[in-house]
Amino acid sequence: MKWKNLMDRVPGLPGDPSHIAHVALRTYSLALSLSLGPSLLPFVLSRVAPRSTGSTKYNGRALLKVLRRELGHDGFAFAMTLAIAGGEALNRYFSAEASGEVPAEGSPTAEPRRTLRSLLARLSAAQRTFVANFVSSAISILLIQAGRDRSLRLRNNPPSMDAIPLTVSIPHSLRSGVAVPSPTLDLTLLLLVRAVDSLCQSFVFTRCNNAPEKSTLPTKIPDEMDDVHEEEKQFRRRRLGLTTRIDALVFWACGARIMWCFFYRPARLPRAYVKWIGSLAAVDPRLPEALRAIRTGRWSYIHGSPKESHLLTSLSQDLGYPPAWGDPSALPAFGGRAANVTWTKLGVHNRSGVGGIPCELVHGGITSRFGLDGSCTANAVVRGAYAFAEAMAIYLPVHLLPVLLGRPSSLLQPHKAISVLLGAARSATFLSTFVSSYYFTVCVTRTLAFARLFPSVSHDFWDGPYGCIMAACLTCGSSIWIENGRRRGEMALYVLPRAIRTLLPNSWLRGNRPLARGLERLVFVLSFATLITGAMHKPHSLRGLSKWTAAFILKGPRAGFRKTGDQISN
Template sequence: MSLERSIPPVLRPLVRAYVLGYASSTIPRLLSLLLTHLIRKRKNNDKKKPNSLLSSAGSILLKGLDPQRFPTFCAALIGGSTLIEARDNSFPETSRIPRLARLLSSFIAAWFSLELLQSKKSDVFLGTIPYDTPNGVKHKATRYAGRTIDLTLFAVTRAVDVVVGELWSRHRIRRTVAGKWSKFEQAISSLADTAIFASSSALIMWAFIYVPERLPQSYNKWITQAAQVDQRLLVALRHLKAGTIQYGTDCYDEAAFLRNMCKDYGWPLHYADPIKSVPFPCEMVHMGRGGQSCELHALIRFVQTSILCLSTYVPLNIALVIRNPTRQSLIYAMKSSARSSAFIGAFTALYYYGVCLGRTRLGPRILGTSHPARQTLDSGICIGTGCAICGWTILLEHEGRRKDIGLWVAPRALATILPRRYALEEQWKETLAFAISTAVVFMCVGEQPKRVRGVFGKLLNQVLYQ
């Protein structure tokens, strides 16, 4: 705190933003590096030189100082919006001029700070396009946009939440004053965050199965680890949807990877034969857990995933209260860990059980058991069933966390229906969307800070005004 007092008040938001951005971009990578190092060391498989850990850590710390990375973006966004905001005490607080100045300064800062991030070139967004010449078709290098799409969708989601929340609040006040506020409207208010998470989860899990390239690589990897799924099962589902594997048809070559899966798990080889096995047994979906029982498999998934999550949540929640530990805070930390672990465990279990419901339990009772019906069930309906029901397990979480989790996954869900790479000349549209959304959010933080919900709203208020 003494160090912060030595900084001029006008520069404090900028410094806070830079420090927060630097910490958020380096600490997770350092922890991941340390965890990987410990795992390798435990397995006696660490062939790196003794100083490799320090070298890698130093590289992470230095990359965070790159002026085209996230910390500088945070400083430019927060600092710019406060430094160039016109402040004139001659205007009364009710005047629109300070409000417009705040809105304009936030818009300008958001526009140029995002352009700062977009200016950094990445090989992922480089490609070639064909063009005709007198000597035939040739290719030239081109750069695509989309590097900041996740950040933009986060801002857009938050701005929409602010606007819709304000409109709904005014609607509620009018209806309550008139004595017409109904139970249906109350239910909408109570379930809004749950519905946001459930629908977002459905889009994300559908993309994870069929179009994983639409998800960020790190997010895709995290889901794979949490789901503990054999990649060959995902390939089989994609083949069934594409029609390259069809029930009742000889697909010997296409099903070769399924025969290898049968060998690895000790199943009969006819499990992988789309002529003899219509449909493929649910035991293949279970991947060695619970045998042929879909219910036992779901229970095992719940227990295993919950225990796995506990090993992450317990140390994290205890670390948050370790500076001032009390019996009550420790009990709360354990309860919070158990609740969050149960939520993730139930999410995983219900997703898998939903797949089984769609393909063998409930689906055949509706569509029948013919080969075309089985093909239809396994080419999308079974996955859709799992996607539709798994997200409602968010009801196990504390009500206060539902809004944070819902607003965290919503931008990722939107990203699955938008291209992750697009023409560079269209980038101004993304920049405009980000600038408008950021201006709306910052404006709301300045005038109605409670309207920007969750941890993000509190954090933004602290960075900007405290």
């Protein structure tokens, strides 16, 4: 009885889902799941497969450090909660001061408060929201970086290095020195891209919005209302058409840059991203090493490569071919009749008129089970099929999860289930076409067409950074037109931060300089404040994950989960 009376005195959460307490709880839960979940995964795997994960590194002491890091006041979850919920609280205080709801008389601080009230009254509601979130996010980024710096100092435990989602991983060789990349760089770039997209969407909405205001609709007669609805539909089509074209262009450019860096400058990309691309492309690591050696002149068909020739000779042996097929000194540098003589000696029967390494080495034995190692078309088709199967495992949950969270009963309807399945298949087709078109363009450039048309051009060029690789990089991104128009934007926003990262100066990626850190903090704060301001005052400027996350945090689960499938990606 006493326990029941005690519980009755405990205040409950307010019923309003937009209350600050609810906002803080949802923010903390979501941020903690993003940071603590990946950090705990190695501990779980070490119990399931201890030999493959190195279970000695993931002991109880390491677990306590991870929990201390993530649950502490300088952890990612608390810092993000302070940024969002603190900004909301400060914004409400600013609004109350500007409207005069908070009395400013009869206290020592009356004069400063009257000055503050005067300043706030001159600002619009959106401007007050921006200032409030600017202040809260500035404190947030300082907390996040302070916590990350503390984790770096405790470098006896490797798991403590993975503290923040979407951050740069730190090589062990750099942990003990001062020249370490910013731990929040990837997170800052993500916010920057989303904020710029919000501004662009607002601009496109303003330029395309020629439809009448909705408030005028009740005053129209029925025929005029039909005209208004038609104008609204035209406006939506214009906005979607312009946005999807911009998204496709952005994805194409970013995809080309990322793939070029994957082969020639992988250090400019996150290591996990490089590993994922390599797995999806099923490329032997010795082949990119040889391409990088060609770019620097250490591997040449004309001058030979005494120090780097082992790269492809070992690959050739592993694929079951003579080592000479991968030796640049034994391969023809140019096409024509002289190349045919060399191919006859080496036993290569499908490279008449062209030089360079045989395509069998480029294909990597992916079609060996079908006996089609020398077929460029078969290589592209089989790789596309493998990529499709792997992409379906990625995209099916992506298309299915919003429906399960929003309206799971709709999956009982056959047409809805088929729609989700077709949507996932379309996305998987886009990714598989990306992979297959890359490989086929490489073969078209160096074997099937261009190298055959210009046999006097050395394969140091055709196999170099501005030959087949450049052509493939410029081609594969065109597969984005296969994807649903509404989802092109999310794909563009996914690759854009990584592409921007490859363009940053090496000093920013290799050294944590005060100027770079200060500029990053400023970008983080401005981007964060812009996103929250847009979510509160211009929700039409957000789309995709930004729109869903903002609606979920600020308005509640129903606002975040009520949209399904394509609607969430809008």
